[in-house]
Amino acid sequence: MEETEVVTGEMDYGNTRRASIFTQLTFIIPAFVLAVLVFIAIFAPAVAPHPPNKMSLTKRLQPPAFVMGGSRAHILGTDKLGRDILSRAIYGARVSISVSLLVILITSSCGTILGITAGYLGGRVDGLIMRITDVSLCFPALLLAMLLAVSIGPSFLTVVLSMSILGWAPYARLIRGETLKLREADFVAQARIIGSSALRIMVRHIFPNIINPLIIMMTLSVGMLILTESTLSYLGFGIPPPTPSWGSMVSDGRSLIDRAWWISFFPGIAIGLVVLSGNFLGDWLRDKLDPRLRQI
Amino acid sequence: MNKIILQVEDLRTYFFTRKGVVKAVEGVSFHVNEGETFGIVGESGCGKTVTGLSILRLLPEPAGRIVGGKIVLDGTNLLALSKKEMRAFRGRMVSMILQDPMTSLNPVYTIGNQIAESVRLHQNIPDNKVREEVISALRLLKIPAPEMRLRDYPFQMSGGMRQRVVGAIAMSCHPRLLIADEPTTALDATIQAQYIALFKEVQKTTGVAIIFITHDFGVVANMCHRVAVMYSGKIVETAKTREIFEAPKHPYTSALIESVPRLDRKDERLYSIEGQPPSLLNLPPGCRFFPRCDYAMEICGEKEPAEVEIGKDHFVSCWNVS
Numbered sequence: 334m335e336e337t338e339v340v341t342g343e344m345d346y347g348n349t350r351r352a353s354i355f356t357q358l359t360f361i362i363p364a365f366v367l368a369v370l371v372f373i374a375i376f377a378p379a380v381a382p383h384p385p386n387k388m389s390l391t392k393r394l395q396p397p398a399f400v401m402g403g404s405r406a407h408i409l410g411t412d413k414l415g416r417d418i419l420s421r422a423i424y425g426a427r428v429s430i431s432v433s434l435l436v437i438l439i440t441s442s443c444g445t446i447l448g449i450t451a452g453y454l455g456g457r458v459d460g461l462i463m464r465i466t467d468v469s470l471c472f473p474a475l476l477l478a479m480l481l482a483v484s485i486g487p488s489f490l491t492v493v494l495s496m497s498i499l500g501w502a503p504y505a506r507l508i509r510g511e512t513l514k515l516r517e518a519d520f521v522a523q524a525r526i527i528g529s530s531a532l533r534i535m536v537r538h539i540f541p542n543i544i545n546p547l548i549i550m551m552t553l554s555v556g557m558l559i560l561t562e563s564t565l566s567y568l569g570f571g572i573p574p575p576t577p578s579w580g581s582m583v584s585d586g587r588s589l590i591d592r593a594w595w596i597s598f599f600p601g602i603a604i605g606l607v608v609l610s611g612n613f614l615g616d617w618l619r620d621k622l623d624p625r626l627r628q629i
Numbered sequence: 630m631n632k633i634i635l636q637v638e639d640l641r642t643y644f645f646t647r648k649g650v651v652k653a654v655e656g657v658s659f660h661v662n663e664g665e666t667f668g669i670v671g672e673s674g675c676g677k678t679v680t681g682l683s684i685l686r687l688l689p690e691p692a693g694r695i696v697g698g699k700i701v702l703d704g705t706n707l708l709a710l711s712k713k714e715m716r717a718f719r720g721r722m723v724s725m726i727l728q729d730p731m732t733s734l735n736p737v738y739t740i741g742n743q744i745a746e747s748v749r750l751h752q753n754i755p756d757n758k759v760r761e762e763v764i765s766a767l768r769l770l771k772i773p774a775p776e777m778r779l780r781d782y783p784f785q786m787s788g789g790m791r792q793r794v795v796g797a798i799a800m801s802c803h804p805r806l807l808i809a810d811e812p813t814t815a816l817d818a819t820i821q822a823q824y825i826a827l828f829k830e831v832q833k834t835t836g837v838a839i840i841f842i843t844h845d846f847g848v849v850a851n852m853c854h855r856v857a858v859m860y861s862g863k864i865v866e867t868a869k870t871r872e873i874f875e876a877p878k879h880p881y882t883s884a885l886i887e888s889v890p891r892l893d894r895k896d897e898r899l900y901s902i903e904g905q906p907p908s909l910l911n912l913p914p915g916c917r918f919f920p921r922c923d924y925a926m927e928i929c930g931e932k933e934p935a936e937v938e939i940g941k942d943h944f945v946s947c948w949n950v951s
Contacts, residue, residue, distance in 0.1 A: 541735075
């Protein structure tokens with residue numbers, strides 16, 4: 334009897350240790366990937382081997398260095414204008430990351446403020462905000478982006494604006510739902526009993542309890558935003574060329590995918606890495622923020 | 630001991646719903662003395678909780694509204710206060726304990742943090758003093774090792790412990806009146822007894838007046854000095870606890886007491902009151918208990934009985950008595 338107990342004890346110990354190493358890895362790897370990406374985005378001029386827009390028609394469509402016919406000068410090959418893929422991907426990180434971070438920041442804060450206000454105050458305020466949200470949700474984002482690009486002209490700010498102007502709506506929806514649930518919670522009633530004001534309850538009692546879904550939504554939207562940004566670029570309403578962005582690089586290589594796969598492949602990998610890292614990091618953060626899963 | 634701290638007069642709280650007006654509380658009057666425990670008993674939906682919430686003016690708006698009456702707490706008519714003034718009153722003058730300890734604490738803050746919030750809201754004192762206040766509140770509710778427990782999250786505590794923390798939050802600003810809305814219902818029997826003993830002690834040390842809302846006659850007998858029995862939005866009988874048990878005058882009160890299981894009477898079917906309380910949307914004329922009353926007379930179905938004082942502090946609304 335005693336022996337079995339000892340064995341189970343050891344097994345439990347092993348399991349928790351393995352689990353903790355795994356959870357640590359799910360933080361370390363994505364955090365590392367994102368840190369590296371942000372680093373090279375910031376120091377792009379120092380890191381990139383070539384200027385991103387330097388064309389060389391004699392070196393068109395060179396394959397990566399590790400494929401037959403590739404050269405050391407262009408580790409990831411060149412595109413149809415002879416521009417270095419690696420350098421363009423490095424510079425492209427700047428655009429993709431800054432656009433998506435800015436849009437996430439704008440949309441999530443607007444959506445959260447509107448969602449909590451609508452959910453907590455209810456009544457007419459709720460009706461008004463949610464009708465605007467419904468309209469925003471059913472309006473095609475690309476159409477609006479095109480309209481903006483045509484009327485203001487394509488630029489970095491236009492892209493951010495056109496992605497933010499409708500992007501807050503899903504946040505408002507989600508946050509309102511969570512708020513409705515929490516509004517009826519006893520601890521909110523308790524807060525009112527001790528004399529808290531509506532603003533105080535929204536900021537101090539409701540907001541911290543909706544951080545988890547908020548963070549999950551934010552990290553999930555990283556991938557969506559990078560894809561939207563690339564769609565805009567592809568259609569010519571994004572960051573105007575020749576400034577590289579991952580999205581426009583993928584679209585550039587689309588027609589040559591059978592002959593020069595590397596043009597689309599490497600920026601595609603970059604997009605995938607960012608999306609995955611974002612999701613893993615979001616997961617890890619959620620675990621950390623949940624006091625029930627927190628280690629004492 | 631006999632100074633009145635809370636006087637409720639002819640309180641009317643209605644809920645305006647799509648189906649019509651629900652008269653949840655209809656002309657309730659009572660008073661609570663300083664340092665006294667006043668019980669409000671009745672079955673589900675009789676308006677006990679709504680009465681409690683009305684005193685705090687925390688009805689679910691915009692459906693629920695106090696349409697008439699007076700609530701005077703320590704000389705101030707609460708119904709005449711602005712929203713902001715009322716907020717300053719909550720917590721400091723009057724506080725409340727809710728039924729379910731599992732959900733009345735915010736899961737993302739430590740309990741120390743949550744008690745401190747209430748202290749900071751009403752008392753402008755430096756941080757190290759706040760900590761002292763928090764610890765003394767935890768001590769008042771007999772939470773062991775308060776300095777350590779401060780840093781605990783609600784999920785790390787048992788139900789009984791959490792309900793004590795809720796009590797500590799309610800008592801942290803030394804209110805004059807505490808409304809306890811079935812605070813023991815979610816606890817098991819032994820913890821219930823502990824909690825009640827604890828509250829008697831809290832009352833002795835602080836002199837707080839308590840309104841104890843419950844449907845448990847055992848708790849009433851144990852805890853309350855005076856009791857009001859409510860039936861579908863009205864108080865049918867108010868008396869000293871002893872008198873309620875020994876000589877209930879209203880047929881509803883005696884029927885209620887009759888339906889409590891007793892250890893000294895075996896082999897008998899437990900008494901129960903036939904039928905259902907009337908819908909608050911569609912009240913019968915006359916006495917509200919008339920359809921279920923064993924002693925109903927003709928007049929009961931025609932006119933509502935007035936409240937009569939039949940002894941010291943003993944009020945009854947029944948045609949049989951007047």
